[in-house]
Amino acid sequence: MTTLDYLTTLTNIPSPTGYTKAIMDYVVGELEKLGYQPQRTPKDGVLVTIKGQNDRQHRLLTAHLDTLGAMVRAINSDGRLKIDLIGGFNYNAIEGENCTVHLAKNGKQVTGTILLHQTSVHVYADSGKLERQQDNMEVRLDEKVRNAEETRALGINVGDFISFDPRTQVTPSGFVKSRHLDDKVSAAILLNLLKTYQKEQTPLPYTTHFYFSSFEEVGHGANSSLPPEVIEYLAVDMGAIGDDQATDEYTVSICVKDATGPYHFGFRQHLVQLAESQQIPYQLDIYPHYGSDASAAMAAGAEVKHALLGAGIESSHAYERTHLDSIEATEKLIKAYLYSPLVP
Template identity: 35%
Template sequence: MTPPPIDTDYLRDTLMDLLLTPSPSGRTGAVMQLIGEHIAALGLPMSVTRRGLLRTTLPGDRSDVGRAVVVHADTIGCMVKRLKDNGRLEVVPVGTHSARFAEGAHVTIFLDDLDRRYTGTVLPLMASGHTYGDEVDTQGVGWPLVEIRVDEPVTSAADLVALGIQVGDFVALDAAPQLTPAGYVKSRHLDDKAGVAALLAAVKAVRAAGRSLPVDAHLLVTVGEEIGMGATHGLDDTVAELVAVDNAVIAPGQRSSAFAANIAMMDSTGPFDYHLTRRLIRLAEEHGIPVRRDIFNHYRSDAAPAIESGLECRAALVGFGVDASHGHERTHLDGLVRVAELLAVYLTSELTFRQFDLTAEGSLEDFPSVSVQPAEPEPLLPPRERNG
């Protein structure tokens, strides 16, 4: 069986639109409006929580039990900490990332006045080899050792105040996306805008193919994953399975690939659900989708806050391979298509344990053990025949 065909042009164009819309954690309104437009174009209703999470549902044959796929629209960024006497800005990171990879970045500085913004560049304090010589190579790395040069005629803190710049203003690292002839996408913030694009492409494929869903599929777009507050709400106890979509780390010692769908077996919070991860791997293998298994040591995703907030469900992570994550990132369109294919197949498949997972709890004798991993589970009983 083959997955429903993915519209690669749609995936690529959607990704580029998302990358060109800045969205550091805490300032995600513009990108959520854009995502909402895409969801509306797919013919789906949606709602937004007080904190800005967006939720839509693909209706299935049953709504008393369902699954969720979660992506995040927020990215790493910076915030103005101090207006310096030399007319430059001291910043602190929003989200976890090193100043090493911010050096040289072009940035956009957002003011409280929504109609005003400025551009700039992140520079080390010793930015001129003609002035500092070899000291340029020996200075340390850290946020106190970089500053933002604002592209305006400013030489003092008073000049910055006159521009309207204040402590607490958001600074976005410009994505600067590029698509190479070989199909690579180079850009900041592929984490997790590539995941959003892949999910939207999967939903488009499912709807275009007219494939039915056995259960409701809730799609959740979060806005605080990079600061540890992703999928903290927006889902209820009818959700039996949750799949987060995020970057998979390409680096020495890792197995993830930019040309495959990658399944995380464990991250810094611990192992993912035994049965659901293996169900995803089996679905990929059955549908001819290249798949890799990997473990991420310094990593957490939207799955962690969902479980920590009390959501009683199985959780797994599907990743698109990213080289130099939270830095000068690169992935490949082929891998994004593979992730979209796996998501499309997953959305149209049955729950891993369709009988036991009807409710948040059941009897011990019915609880699936590690030796029970159904290749094709029994059909769901209709709601009236369900018993605890």
């Protein structure tokens, strides 16, 4: 398995926040095959620890496996579904997307498509002007249902989770297009680094914890279950691309500030120096509407130095894209950090 293999596998396992058992089971299985003894936390995170030469001062790296998604909000009179969003994104980002409803009642799955109720331009004159919001958006089920009773007879109920088709593609030019690259790119990188460590067996200078979290998209992912010895906390998450952003699809992005405030200056500079010394292409950036597991940990009172880096992701929280160059640069910088001294 390569990083790209892990990525394509992860993106194809549905894992909207709150419905992550299948993907956590997969990660636990992979880690056990590699010879690790992963621990499951009470809030469904997965923690694996590598004992380092210094076992008094620890590091922790996180990547989250939960994604954007939705829940059944109501069953309409025509049998279609009204939805409620999980995570911070807009309805227009999922219009026309195929999806799967995961039935809590019987474990079955029902496919469908997320559409504006007034989609047909042959029927609705204002189709293009209507606001994409909860009252107008619905799931058209791929079942013969004409009313709410027939939909309920399938076993569908309020609160059933809805996942979006990832549509993962890797182009000949090296681009990776998929939903949920945030943050399955990072999780794939950490899995590959853990595999590489087992192969190389080069001792890490400090005991290091790898935490795969399951509630990042709703703001409280890896802010608990932190071993008390942890003094450095590195969140591996996406870099957002857009106007006034330095982040691109070909370098690793190092965040200096997000919506919660600045990241630790010394830690940031440590990552910059590692990138420059090893000729790893990078960008510094500010994400004005963004929070990470590291910033959530700080809000919860963690007494650590915190930093954030990740691959550059185009069209975040929609149909996302990055490039293999950015994934490679991110992986190189993380590996350089793992074998570096503590942040001054």
